[in-house]
Structures are given as C-alpha cells and as structure tokens.
Amino acid sequence: MKALFICGSLNQTRMMYQISLHLPQFHANFTPYFCDGPGRLVQRTGALDFTVLGGEFHRQTAKFLTECGVNFDFEDVNGPYDLVLTCIDLIVPKRIRNSRLVLVQEGMTDPETPAYHLVRAPRLPRWLAQTSAKGLSNAYDLFRVASEGYRSLFERKGVRPEKIRVTGIPTFDHCAAYLDNDVPHRDHVLVATSDMRETFKFENRPKFIEKARRIAAGAEADAKIPSDCPLIDPDVIDQVLDRVMQSDCDYVSNLHLASWPDGNDVEVMRLDALETAWREAMLPMEREHTPPYLWERPERFKLANVRWDEEAAVTRDGSLSHRWTLDYAEDCAFIRQVFETLYPENPVFGVEDILDLLASRPQLADINERYLGVNWYRHHLHQLKTVDSRDTAHLSSLKV
Structure with a gap:
C-alpha cells in the first residue's frame, strides 16, 4: 500500500513526516501543497508565493524533506494512492478526491473574521478565510483534530461529527x-x-x-x-x-x-x-x-x-x-x-x-x-x- 503526505508550512511538514513514521505499512511519498485547475495557472506565475502554495513555504518544505531522505511525488503525478493525508483543505485538488483522504489539524485556527462568514455562502473560495475555514470542505473521510475543545469548535462550524477523531492532548490542554x-x-x-x-x-x-x-x-x-x-x-x-x-x-x-x-x-x-x-x-x-x-x-x-x-x-x-x-x-x-x-x-x-x-x-x-x-x-x-x-x-x- 502507498500513501501520499501533502505538506504545507515547515511546522505542518514536520508533523506530516512524524505521522509517516507511525504508518510503516505504507510506502510514503511527499509533496508540497498544490492545487489544480485555474489555480494551478496562477500558482505557476509566482503570484501565490506568499502562501503555502509557493515561495519560502515550498523552499523550506523541500529542504526539510530532502534532509529527511524521503520519496517525493510532486503534485501527485504517480497516483492514485491508497491513502492521502493533508493538513490543509482550503483547496482540495481533484486528483486526490478518489483516494481515502484524512485531514490533519496542525496548530491553531484563525479568528472568524467577516471573510469567514462570507465563505459560508455557496461558491466563495474557502481560502479567503484562511485557516478559520479549515474542515469546511467535507471532502475528507476523517478529520484528525488536536483536542476535545477543537472537536467542539469544528462541530459548531458545521463539520460532521462522525468524521472527527481526537488525536491527543495539546500542551496547554492539561x-x-x-x-x-x-x-x-x-x-x-x-x-x-x-x-x-x-x-x-x-x-x-x-x-x-x-x-x-x-x-x-x-x-x-x-x-x-x-x-x-x-x-x-x-x-x-x-x-x-x-x-x-x-x-x-x-x-x-x-x-x-x-x-x-x-x-x-x-x-x-x-x-x-x-x-x-x-x-x-x-x-x-x-x-x-x-x-x-x-x-x-x-x-x-x-x-x-x-x-x-x-x-x-x-x-x-x-x-x-x-x-x-x-x-x-x-x-x-x-x-x-x-x-x-x-x-x-x-x-x-x-x-x-x-x-x-x-x-x-x-x-x-x-x-x-x-x-x-x-x-x-x-x-x-x-x-x-x-x-x-x-x-x-x-x-x-x-x-x-
């Protein structure tokens, strides 16, 4: 069996690497965060380099993964996979939607600004609200969250309770x-x-x-x-x-x-x-x-x-x-x-x-x-x- 780990910021990338070590039954491949469709065209221009879709985020991710000696599969060109794990669902590429998909929470979420309430309307892109909209895609099979407190938060936002699994206790929760x-x-x-x-x-x-x-x-x-x-x-x-x-x-x-x-x-x-x-x-x-x-x-x-x-x-x-x-x-x-x-x-x-x-x-x-x-x-x-x-x-x- 093989699994694809989709990374993001350096902290998110480190987390995904650590998760891969606990799944030895899977042949692991890694990729920086990516998108497809019209967004991919914009990504290639460098206009999104200030986000996890390029720039310093991609450079740090690639450097860390190279030092770890992992296998790369940039943008899932060698799919489909038995399992895909991602730490971001603001954009969910179509090519990974036919695989079993697990969303993993890393770190805090942004406050619910007016942009968050706007993206709840149909067809407005979730990325406008940044991480306050995490979990709203419903494109995943499971959503691994950091604590019982986050479970309550995401349920309030509309995430389906049956998809949520609590992974542990963050350092402040005790x-x-x-x-x-x-x-x-x-x-x-x-x-x-x-x-x-x-x-x-x-x-x-x-x-x-x-x-x-x-x-x-x-x-x-x-x-x-x-x-x-x-x-x-x-x-x-x-x-x-x-x-x-x-x-x-x-x-x-x-x-x-x-x-x-x-x-x-x-x-x-x-x-x-x-x-x-x-x-x-x-x-x-x-x-x-x-x-x-x-x-x-x-x-x-x-x-x-x-x-x-x-x-x-x-x-x-x-x-x-x-x-x-x-x-x-x-x-x-x-x-x-x-x-x-x-x-x-x-x-x-x-x-x-x-x-x-x-x-x-x-x-x-x-x-x-x-x-x-x-x-x-x-x-x-x-x-x-x-x-x-x-x-x-x-x-x-x-x-x-």
Missing part, C-alpha cells in the same frame, strides 16, 4: 489539572500565542514590552512564564513569587543566573521597573524579551535569583544538563514520553518526579540531547553584558 493545588498565588493567568512568524505575517515583536505593560496595568508585579515550558513545576513558580513578596526587589527570577532544568523559567518584575524598561529600553532585544533591560543593569535595579540548589556552595546549571522546554520536534517527543509516563498517576508532577523518571529511564534524555543549552541568548551575545557563550549552545555546534 492546564486545568493545575487548579487543584494549595499555591496561594492564583486566578491571574493569561496565555497568548500567535502563528504570525510561522506564516510570515508582520509581527512587531519589539513592541511586546508595551503590550506587557498594558496587560499588567494596576497589578503590583508582572510575572513572565514562557509558553514553551509545559513541564514547569507549579512549586517552582511559587518559590519565585514568594521571593518577590518577601523583598523589595525590582526583578526576581530563577534563570539569571540559570540553575534549574531548562523549561522552568519564571521571571517577575515590579510594575514600576517594567514601566522604566518600557520608557527607556532602546535595543529591539530588550523590548522583545522585556526583562534584559533590568538584569543587564544590576547597579541600578535590585535583583534576586532563586537557585535550584540554594544550600550548595557552587551553583550548578541544570539548564545546560536538562532540556524540558519545547522548541523542536525532539523536544515534543521527549515531553510526550514524560506525560505518558507520569501524567496518568500524577497530573501535577514536578521537577523531582521528572528527575526520578530520568534516573530510571536515562535513555529518555537522549531524545533531545542534541539541543541541550540552546536558547535565545546565542543570537545576542554581542549585545548582552551579563551573559556569555558559556550560557548557551549554538546550533552549528550540535552533534548530528
């Missing part, structure tokens, strides 16, 4: 489990994310510090916990917050200097210090990441750090020896293994539980070992004064 605890600092959580970088839309990241200031208005302090830390220990967060409450520090963190396993990052800024950074920070790096303006000026701001091993004479840097954060496919595979092992018996597992797991199954750490120490510092070593090359790793030096 957050409700953390509500049942005795941590005193609660009820003030904001999760914000975007697909703008992946889809090459304009994103003013240096303006982020202004957004943080606006969101925190009226609060005593602003806590920053990155969204790429799904394994973060609530007790670690509480340790940092307790230090803030016990002192008159402008900035308290557990990562400057780093000591905790990477993926337990907590930073808390007094609001007046955040206001100062907002007024005075000039470097794009300082305005994007927010706290560097403070911790780069220890002579001006009062700083504190919560270490992993407060009683030890010498600080160990667990961020260089343990990687529990989420940036690469290998990170996701590692996190999945941790969740599948610990979550069923203890949904609110923490640092010590993960360390015990790694002690009993050290091979798990090998999954994403090649990215140990890789962080954003590496892009700004020429600007940072309190961080140097010992605090980060470079992708060019990774073992393959």
